Amino acid sequence: MGEQELFALEEASGRANQAFMESYGALQQASDRSVAAKEAYQSALNEMENGYNQIPTKEQQENLRKAREELTAAEEAQKAAEGKYEETAQAAQEASDAVQAKKEALRASRATDTTYVVHGARMECSCGMRESYLLLEHSHGVLTRGIPQMTVKDFRLNENIINFGGCTSTENPSTQEAAQKAVQAANQAIQEEKKNEGFLGKVVSCFAGDGKMDTKQIDDSVISQCMGECIAKFAAKEGWRKGHEKVTVNGDAPLLRRCELDCIYGGRITILISGQPE
Template identity: 40%
Template sequence: MASENEEKYGTVLGTAKYEAEKSVTDTVETVKGMGTLASNLGGYLKRDVGNAWDSLNKSPEEKAAIKEKKDAEDAKVSAEAKAAVDAEAARIKKLQDSYITHTAVILCSYAARESYLVVPTSHGELIHGIPQLNVGDSKPNINVRSFGVCMSPKNPSVQAAAKKIVADIKDKPKTFTEKVMDFFSKPPKVEIGKDLVEMCAGVCKAQIFTDWIDGKKDVLIDGKPALLGRCKLQCGYGGKIKFYTSGQREE
């Protein structure tokens, strides 16, 4: 369509005509959509009016019974939610002093999902047949398995993702309106700001150079303090790593 208009009216005028025609088409589609929405809303209104009418015709006893049933259901849901929260809090509290074993689940403050702590070779101590770990089991990829996706602004992979977004925006072909606006005013500057980087994600490549903190010093596993659920680990990109499970079978 744009090429036909350009042949008839010239490049600038032809493009403008094309944009105008496109605007009309978009408006028509929008109106059609509004008509469909209105029709759907009409159905909802009819249903809601019917429900309201039924409610008005119920006796006080029926209304009281309905309210009592709803209150009971709400109370049950609330009680179940509270019980779940309390149970999780109790589990986490118990985890703090639990010994950590192979395949314990770990979490990172900058990760999109959980990962696992593993040991390639047993240190010689087992709990229910599962290798027990020590504070030295903190090496990236060997012990600390990749979390997959990282959202730390300090991660070069995340920064690269932000740069790509900016580059894609700059390379995106401009519309006729944008070109006209650029002619009369200075184009807005596209920059890699903190807010943009914080919305991006990259590949997790943990940078860990220390042992786990706060191990059980009076229990040594292969010469190092035993690892406990309260232990923490710091990634060089700012991520704080902690345990979600101990890895023991009873969990």
């Protein structure tokens, strides 16, 4: 099934990201040290030059020597930190790419996968903000590898299906409302900040270009840029499609990894991993 391989890749990606963040922090510290060293060196140099034709004192010479040494060390440390940062950034990207490649392989194999789905399976929605999980509060009395097996009737939002954090569907009323609020805010910003060329100006132009928009005529191109609440609803009373044709659990077809569930707002929910231990 490759699920354990995905878990291993995700753990490796997490470690790579942690190393990247640590190297970023180290680079920031090295950069700050380098800036401080340059300032200290320049200050020591200025102190000597302010003496005009006078011979620099031993103390001034010593201060300049120490400042030069610290500057050299700081610049070397920054160079090393930059190298480490680039190395960890590349490693983090490669680890992330490996995770995505594995997920794509799992998606490609899903359509014909008849693996039984159990409590804790991971799923995704075509309009969802993030992946989520399938849960079963009360067992149907059938276990697969010690874990409660799920059926096609396990499709209740926030009971079986943990919501996907947000929704990008243009058919979702919540997303439409978010778009209206965004356009209203953009129109107000246009009035108040017409000459603003900074971040706010970019946000405004993303939604409204150079002119005001009619909040009653917001098209899908605007709505699709917004994120609404996940309020999934399912029209099919039978629940998930493509369940097992020959086996039943208390009269209902067992849920398989190939199964699909359509939301009335246009999202399609599919199962990424079955939840079974390998």
